[in-house]
Amino acid sequence: MGRKQTSGLRKRGEFWHIEKQVLGRKLFESTGTSNLKAAELMLARRIEEVRQAQVFGARPKRIFRQAATRYLEENMHLATIDKCAHHLKQFDPFIGDLELHQVHMGTLLPFITARKKLGRKNKSVNLALSVVRRILNLSARLWRDENGLTWLDTAPLIQLLPLNDARQPYPLSWDEQYALFRVLPDHLSRMCLFKVNTGCRDQEVCQLKWEWEIVVPELDTSVFLIPGERVKNREDRLVVLNRIAQSVVDSVRGQHADYVFTYRSQPVERINNNGWKRARRQLNLPVRVHDLKHTFGRRLRAAGVPLETRKILLGHRNGDITSHYSAPELEELIEAANRVCEGKSGKTPALVVLRHRAINH
Template identity: 40%
Template sequence: MFAECAAKYLKESENKASVETIAIHIVAVVPFIGHLEVEKIHDGTLESFKASRIADRVTPTTINRALEVVRTILIRAAKVYRDEDGLPWLKQAPPAITMLDETPREPCPLSWSQQEALFKHLPKHLANMALFAINSGLRDSNVCGLLWEWEVKVPEVGRSVFVIPWQFHKTGKRKKRSLVVILNDAAWSILNEQRGLDAIHVFVYRQERRKHHDLAPLMQYHRIGTMNNSAWHTAREKAGLPKLRIHDLRHTYGARLRAAGVLNEDRASLLGHATKSMPEHYAAADIGRLINLSNGSLDRKSTCTVLSVINR
């Protein structure tokens, strides 16, 4: 059955940085095809999955990522997975799976008023994550997967940076370079607010009690798989931003840096873009300079005009 193949593939992927995303796609698709034998998976049997996701206003890009996971599982079933007789679980070549047409959307950086409208509807834990993302430029997976063990103190500037190993961020996988995360004043404040909640992950969540506050919380803190959840969708609808993506927080940071006059090479360093001149580690003086540049994104007066033009 497809569900068995999916479970095996998820087990194999448990040490991958993308395991949370893989799990999300598997959970989405298994109710539609999990009960089917792998020989019966094809475009026709995937139509109900596609239609349901489209009805739920899931983007074609996200649907295609799930279909890619299905395709990978079928390839593993045909080429790797074997029964006790040594025969492949899928005895023929996997069928071609038709992807949906993707229409790339232009970046949509937030204005300050839009940010305020959005953040007031986010629950506290998600608002902290979003505020950190919009002031560090980190992608969703890196915010959710940020570990305390990657924190490196820089006494000369009175704060820390995070050094994310190359295996755990998008650019690093291409260049095999660690990502140095510079924290401006807002990101630093959020970081210190998170201290002590969990020994491993920076951003965590637990269900608090709505009554009987004198009793222990309902559950322990746990890692958040993605910011792109129901709370995010609800908040963006209430804020009048139904198409806003998590990645637009990163676009907002980049746009504000540009509006503050930060040069392209420095913006690339702050956003973690791979460049020939980008070092893997910085001297304390460089970190101090980059912190000051990053703080330029907090200056509302210098960023309002450019953002209003970009959002038209």
């Protein structure tokens, strides 16, 4: 005879599910296992947790992986959710099976050490630590079970690493820009030329859509308004086109129905791909994709563009409603953006000084 099924467990699909009423509380949840013995052990543990919580006010034990899963499920709307998931996947071998109260700087140290051995900068490690800190804070302050108990008694102090190894921005000189863009594949060269003339982030360029283009007939030009949910700071991003950026857009107009920049009729996932890396190695340039945004910002500053105008052109958070600009205001922004279109003849002493400082330090 086959083994009698345990009361409170039901096989649905691949996994066993708990379906039982304990001390007036109904348990309906998956065990996440197809092994009956393991499911029985999990059922016994959950029954005891409910009894301890209701009779003695004891907090059920939860592992970090459960909290990480809940965080991802509740924050799918975040523009950075993919990066959060990536960080949590890296953490899982180190703290995934630890109970929440066991996650602290001591147990995070092996992760930090491993990332540093791989050559990761402190800023990169801090981004990952910030996700863990957020989850622990939510567990201690917001997330509560059916008995009103928070998932965690108190959140430990998660200290971020000092940014003493931060890489300095590397704004391109005009000669370096010309050399780099010549050896890039054509589709990347166009994207980078657009980026260095608009200050857009990598994903803002890769995901740029024609539906976001707004024609400004009074100025015989157009701008793009990227929705806030596609922007890192969650604010609508006004992309002003100087004459070079406008020419890049016009050169690809009609190539794809939805996306401005494509490769073989498909959107480009990221600029920092093999084509970019080969070109950078060929020229032995320590430039990152994000340095194109720095280059635009430095050139604006060198051209005497005021700070508030630079913030708008670079898409920095400044509290303004960027979707409301009059034609004269747009004209002023376009004129400011055009100041970085001078090419070699427009090299400024300020940029030369910055380049010498970067090399000497």
